[in-house]
Amino acid sequence: MIRFNNVSFAYEGSEELAVRNINLHIDKGEFVGIIGPSGAGKSTLVSLINGVIPHFHRGDYYGEVLVCGKDTLESTCGEISRHVGSVFQDPEAQMVTTVVEDEIAFGLENFNVPAGEIEKRITESLKMVGIEHLRHRGTAALSGGQKQRVTIAAAIALRPEILVLDEPTSELDPQGSRQVFQTLKRLNQEYGMTILIVEQKVMLLSEFCSRLMVMEKGQIILDGPVRQVLEHHDKLLELGINCPRVVTLTKLLKDASLYDGDIPVDVDEAEQVVRKILEGAYDQHTAFDLSLR
Amino acid sequence: MKQMLEYVHGDSVIHRLNPLVKLLWAFLTCIACFISSNHLFLLGVLLSTVVVAASGSVLARAKGVYKALFILGFLLMLFQLLFTPYGRVYFYILPGVPVTDQGLSFSLLLMLRMMAALSPLSLMLMLTPMNELLTAMTHTLRIPYRYAFVVVTALRFIPTFSREMDQIMQAQRSRGHETDTRNPFKKVKVILPMCIPLLISSVRRIETMAISLETRGFNTGPRSCRKKLGFTRFDALAIIIVMAVLLLSIIIG
Numbered sequence: 001m002i003r004f005n006n007v008s009f010a011y012e013g014s015e016e017l018a019v020r021n022i023n024l025h026i027d028k029g030e031f032v033g034i035i036g037p038s039g040a041g042k043s044t045l046v047s048l049i050n051g052v053i054p055h056f057h058r059g060d061y062y063g064e065v066l067v068c069g070k071d072t073l074e075s076t077c078g079e080i081s082r083h084v085g086s087v088f089q090d091p092e093a094q095m096v097t098t099v100v101e102d103e104i105a106f107g108l109e110n111f112n113v114p115a116g117e118i119e120k121r122i123t124e125s126l127k128m129v130g131i132e133h134l135r136h137r138g139t140a141a142l143s144g145g146q147k148q149r150v151t152i153a154a155a156i157a158l159r160p161e162i163l164v165l166d167e168p169t170s171e172l173d174p175q176g177s178r179q180v181f182q183t184l185k186r187l188n189q190e191y192g193m194t195i196l197i198v199e200q201k202v203m204l205l206s207e208f209c210s211r212l213m214v215m216e217k218g219q220i221i222l223d224g225p226v227r228q229v230l231e232h233h234d235k236l237l238e239l240g241i242n243c244p245r246v247v248t249l250t251k252l253l254k255d256a257s258l259y260d261g262d263i264p265v266d267v268d269e270a271e272q273v274v275r276k277i278l279e280g281a282y283d284q285h286t287a288f289d290l291s292l293r
Numbered sequence: 294m295k296q297m298l299e300y301v302h303g304d305s306v307i308h309r310l311n312p313l314v315k316l317l318w319a320f321l322t323c324i325a326c327f328i329s330s331n332h333l334f335l336l337g338v339l340l341s342t343v344v345v346a347a348s349g350s351v352l353a354r355a356k357g358v359y360k361a362l363f364i365l366g367f368l369l370m371l372f373q374l375l376f377t378p379y380g381r382v383y384f385y386i387l388p389g390v391p392v393t394d395q396g397l398s399f400s401l402l403l404m405l406r407m408m409a410a411l412s413p414l415s416l417m418l419m420l421t422p423m424n425e426l427l428t429a430m431t432h433t434l435r436i437p438y439r440y441a442f443v444v445v446t447a448l449r450f451i452p453t454f455s456r457e458m459d460q461i462m463q464a465q466r467s468r469g470h471e472t473d474t475r476n477p478f479k480k481v482k483v484i485l486p487m488c489i490p491l492l493i494s495s496v497r498r499i500e501t502m503a504i505s506l507e508t509r510g511f512n513t514g515p516r517s518c519r520k521k522l523g524f525t526r527f528d529a530l531a532i533i534i535v536m537a538v539l540l541l542s543i544i545i546g
Contacts, residue, residue: 102519118519119519137302
């Protein structure tokens with residue numbers, strides 16, 4: 001679906017490479033989270049996929065990026081956007097129109113979709129993100145979470161196979177962020193959409209994503225299933241990424257050699273782990289007691 | 294400001310009129326107001342705009358427009374009043390500055406004209422969805438999409454910028470910068486430096502917007518449009534009324 005072959009990029013006027021020697025392969029249906037300190041090249045990576053680089057931002061470009069088998073350098077931003085839907089940080093600024101349904105129709109009209117089909121797609125994409133009731137509302141009066149879901153609906157109305165999101169929840173409250181992630185999960189599971197999300201909230205990433213990539217100084221330093229990446233607790237901490245508390249807890253348990261199984265990613269799993277250990281400890285304790293007798 | 298140009302969703306007869314008819318109404322009414330110098334005619338036009346606002350159920354919103362136009366018109370009226378020395382003198386407001394009957398009549402006319410000519414423009418924007426306006430401009434008036442888009446987007450950004458300005462003002466105020474002053478010259482002096490952060494953040498927002506346009510297929514080829522604009526007998530009736538008003542303004546003079 002997405003393939004990077006030795007990709008490096010430096011923005012115009014900058015000596016430093018924003019991303020460096022990236023080799024990457026993302027399959028259809030993956031839900032990938034990208035995390036890392038600011039300036040690590042996360043946004044650049046996303047821009048390389050949706051064609052904003054090299055078609056909007058210019059600079060020194062090396063290697064090749066293939067999206068759905070096509071080199072992004074050889075297609076226009078418009079062509080790429082048929083395959084890749086994009087959602088950015090500031091929902092306010094990326095909205096083009098003032099009414100929710102117009103916002104969703106905008107991309108469709110650009111691609112010359114016939115009127116009847118547009119109506120169908122508006123209804124469909126609003127339903128997919130769960131905001132049918134906002135259809136006729138003005139965009140200015142929506143909450144942050146609602147706005148961001150409108151931008152997601154606008155992106156998926158074009159029926160992209162891939163959805164890339166660059167910190168879509170940075171301006172949202174915890175509840176709004178969760179809503180966005182739940183929406184994405186549904187898109188991923190029910191419609192098989194490939195999703196790539198840059199995000200700072202590690203807890204949400206570890207709960208919802210299937211694969212996690214950690215970037216530092218323009219490179220992907222960790223990449224794999226969420227549990228596997230979270231094993232590198234120390235490295236993450238070094239990068240200033242606060243691991244979910246359950247991971248920190250497991251790490252402590254492991255250091256004390258009380259536990260050596262998989263890392264739990266949510267509170268329920270962690271509870272079970274702790275319960276098991278406590279039961280075990282109790283058994284050992286009683287066994288110890290008995291042996292004394 | 295932001296409320297004067299923002300569309301208010303509704304389903305009234307006015308809302309359902311063809312956007313071009315509303316555009317025509319706004320422009321011809323404006324022209325008629327400049328043709329006529331009859332107080333009663335202008336007052337009539339002004340009242341008719343109130344009727345339009347009421348039937349589009351945006352009267353509450355429109356009140357702000359009328360108020361703003363009134364203040365502006367009132368200032369204009371004062372100037373006009375003080376600088377019209379001919380006619381029958383009522384009294385002297387300052388030594389050598391008379392208030393005359395002609396001055397009063399003319400300044401009143403100016404204020405009425407101002408209010409009657411400009412309120413339809415604002416009402417038109419309140420009662421017409423942007424996308425319909427855009428469709429009307431591109432498909433019927435044959436304005437290239439790019440240019441029509443620029444106009445519509447400029448209008449769309451007004452509430453965004455005004456919110457941004459509020460934020461900047463508040464930030465400055467919270468750091469002890471005095472922003473509340475009744476002196477208009479001081480006010481300008483206070484606000485001017487704040488335009489720089491506004492400008493910077495606007496440029497940034499506009500870049501995001503440009504990227505958003507790029508990634509949603511802006512200007513990639515022929516465009517379809519969602520709504521077919523109809524032409525009903527209400528539209529015909531509205532045009533007849535507007536034309537009649539224009540004619541009346543010419544006849545009355």
